[in-house]
Amino acid sequence: MKIYKIFILMFVLVLSSCESLELDLQNDPNNLTLEQSSPDFLLNGVQIDFRDLMSSFNGSTLGVMRYHSQFGTYANSVDNLTLNGVWSTAYRLRSNVALIKDIADSDPKFAKHYAIARILEAYLFATFTDFVGDIPFEQANNPIEFPNPEVSLGEDIYDALFIQIDEAIALLNMPSTEPVNDLFFDNGDVTNWTKVANTLKFKMYLNLRLINPTAATSGITNLINTASLIESANDDFQFQYSNSSSPVESRHPLFRRGYLPGGAGGYMSNGYMNQLINGKSNPDPRLRYYIYRQADRDPDQANNAELPCSVNGNPAFVYCYLGNFYWGRDHASSEGIPADGILRSVYGIYPAGGAFDDDSAIEASLNEGLQGAGILPILSSSYVKFMQAEAALMLGTPGNAASLLVDGITNSMDKVTNFASVPATFAATSADIQTYIDEVSLEYTNAADNDERLNIIMREYYLASFGYAIEAYNGYRRTGFPQSSALAGFPMQDPVETTTGFPRNFRYARDAVLSNTSLDDNTVFDKVFWDNNPDGFIE
Numbered sequence: 001m002k003i004y005k006i007f008i009l010m011f012v013l014v015l016s017s018c019e020s021l022e023l024d025l026q027n028d029p030n031n032l033t034l035e036q037s038s039p040d041f042l043l044n045g046v047q048i049d050f051r052d053l054m055s056s057f058n059g060s061t062l063g064v065m066r067y068h069s070q071f072g073t074y075a076n077s078v079d080n081l082t083l084n085g086v087w088s089t090a091y092r093l094r095s096n097v098a099l100i101k102d103i104a105d106s107d108p109k110f111a112k113h114y115a116i117a118r119i120l121e122a123y124l125f126a127t128f129t130d131f132v133g134d135i136p137f138e139q140a141n142n143p144i145e146f147p148n149p150e151v152s153l154g155e156d157i158y159d160a161l162f163i164q165i166d167e168a169i170a171l172l173n174m175p176s177t178e179p180v181n182d183l184f185f186d187n188g189d190v191t192n193w194t195k196v197a198n199t200l201k202f203k204m205y206l207n208l209r210l211i212n213p214t215a216a217t218s219g220i221t222n223l224i225n226t227a228s229l230i231e232s233a234n235d236d237f238q239f240q241y242s243n244s245s246s247p248v249e250s251r252h253p254l255f256r257r258g259y260l261p262g263g264a265g266g267y268m269s270n271g272y273m274n275q276l277i278n279g280k281s282n283p284d285p286r287l288r289y290y291i292y293r294q295a296d297r298d299p300d301q302a303n304n305a306e307l308p309c310s311v312n313g314n315p316a317f318v319y320c321y322l323g324n325f326y327w328g329r330d331h332a333s334s335e336g337i338p339a340d341g342i343l344r345s346v347y348g349i350y351p352a353g354g355a356f357d358d359d360s361a362i363e364a365s366l367n368e369g370l371q372g373a374g375i376l377p378i379l380s381s382s383y384v385k386f387m388q389a390e391a392a393l394m395l396g397t398p399g400n401a402a403s404l405l406v407d408g409i410t411n412s413m414d415k416v417t418n419f420a421s422v423p424a425t426f427a428a429t430s431a432d433i434q435t436y437i438d439e440v441s442l443e444y445t446n447a448a449d450n451d452e453r454l455n456i457i458m459r460e461y462y463l464a465s466f467g468y469a470i471e472a473y474n475g476y477r478r479t480g481f482p483q484s485s486a487l488a489g490f491p492m493q494d495p496v497e498t499t500t501g502f503p504r505n506f507r508y509a510r511d512a513v514l515s516n517t518s519l520d521d522n523t524v525f526d527k528v529f530w531d532n533n534p535d536g537f538i539e
Contacts, residue, residue: 039103039113040180042096047183049093050120051239054470055253055376056086057127061469064503065462065476066493068347069267072334073495078503078524080510083132087509090128094141097121104171112188113179115171119197122161122168123378126204129154130474131506133528136516148518154529158204165197172197184237191228196237198227199384206387207478207530209395217395224398230384233415237379241353243371251372254352254467259364259372263341264294267329270319271493273345275463277322279491280439285428286416288357290466292348292369295325296361299343308335316496325361332495349420351375351467356422370420377468382412386461390479393453402444405457409437412464455481459491477504477531480538494539500524502538504531 060082063070070077097117104114128135137157139149152160172194178187185192205219223229230236241252249256258264273291276284284290299321301310309320309330317330327344329335342363349356353374355364362368385408393401413436417428440460447453458475459482465471475481482491503524513519525535 037099037103039100039110042100042103043113043117043179044181044183046093046096046100046117046120047181049089049096050124051183051376053086053089053093053124054127054239054378056083057131058376058468058470059253060506061473062467063266063269065469065472066269066271066331067466067469067472068272069269069329070332070495071266073332073497073499074503074524075500076334078506080507080513080521083506083509084511086128087512090124091136091140093124094121098141108174109177111171111174111176112190113176115168115174116179116182116188116193118164118168118171119193119200122164123196123200125157126161126200127470129157130207130470130528130530132508133505133522133526135508136519148516150518158208158529162201162204165201169194169197183239192235192237195228195230195235196379198223199230199237199379202229202384202387203379203474206391207474209391209530210478210532211530213395216391217397220391220395220397224388230379230381232381233411236377236381236415239376239378241372241374241376243353243373245372252351252353252374252376254347255354255370255372255374258292258344258346258352259354259366259368261366264344264346264364265341266344267327268345268347269493270322270326270328270330271491272466273322273326273328274319275459275491277324277326279463280436282432282435284463285413285432285436286350286463286466288348288426288428289350289416289419289422290348291326291345292355292357292364293325293327293345293361294364295327295343295345298323298325299327299340305336306338306340308338309333314496316494318493330496331493332497332499334497347467349374349422350416351377351419356420356426358423358426374467380411380415380464382408382415382464383461383471384408385411386457386464389457390454390461390475393450393457401453401457402441405444405460406437406441408457408464409440409460412460413437454479455483458482462491476538477528477533480533483538492539499539501536504528 062068063077064074100114100117104110125137133154134151136149137152137160139146142149172190182188202220202223205216208216242250244250257266268291276287276290299307301307301321304311307321309317319330322328327340346354346364348354349369351374353370353372355369385404388399389401389404389408391397392399392404413433440456444453444456447456458479461475462472462482504527505524507524508519508522513521
């Protein structure tokens, strides 16, 4: 019932203004004024918008990062329409945070409402900057003075966000009223929100590693030594979906992608599934939790209509069909789509809330598994351990990189394999998990140099980030890993079709460029400020 109430409240607040908001946020009579606003309604709106925005960034990147199959070239996935909805909603969220500030300034008992809103705003705009680069920030949301706000440099936005996060942490500790609804933690838990804020700073410092290693090392070391970070599953920053579609759709987007009537929309990535199946001596213990097989037969590889890649002779198809009923597609294939919607492999029980693969090969349907009650794993403890491992290896920050690598794998395995009750016959065992960890540890020990070690860390980070591509997208641009090597296998398949190059950032939204005369269009080859890696070093 909690989620239903939140959505109803959200409708009261912001739904009526969705269509008319643009980047410069001209005065909208549908928006609530300060006198009409409830801080709880506003915070509900901020939380729901944040969830939707992070889900949108994630959804735009899952194919690019080969978690599921990208159809055709990168240009098909990243154009000036990709972030149209994201753009307007992000600045609407910022406007609502400003209203909460006004309320908290006049009544300090709402300090915690404002603190949570500020953390979410900072997380969103750090992500926005990581994806797009220089965006309107300092002048944005001030249409009277700046009707056409100019962009702020990415590094300046980061600097402002570091200050904003610290201010939010201070606000969390002020005596104040608990929010009516906290969609992420238990009634505005100060400890959890402080850990999210600190860990967000850690993420941002790590992104600075290439351009300002001194600041990155100092900031990360200080956080490890003096601040509380996300450490365990109890700290994880995630959104819990439900299994309901009424009164509004609240099932996981990836569940809806694979389990609605008519068959699966899209394909899983052959390259990613290959890593789970063949990347180690034994299949990854998370395989049955991540991927659900609808099929109980192999495709007819002589039938072009059923498996086009098997007969076209294109050597770019490294995998085509993986065997054992795993139906997917190679990266960036745009071949014809057969009537195989009820045969394709789909997202499983984690994190999408779908079905666990118990060899039943039942058609994916609305009644399978958790029926959509999955999670959006925005910032999990496993991610943090992998980030700490990278920092320890490359910057010399506190901690042992090899041990932190093992901690990251362990936290991921624990979270995934304990996500829901599954048939014991097919469940991952502690022995399976230990075998996996021992194999990776030996790889790491035998690595020739730090590049090989970092490749292994980023490969395991990539595998653990299944269903949440934002972390992988940042890590891939920052490190160039995971890549093919003697140890790492083939985690990132090159595109099947000729492309114009991997998108180093996302395009400005078309509607934003049309409505803001200060905004010039960008390209997917423009790099965000912390990415100083060479052109073409990733595909």
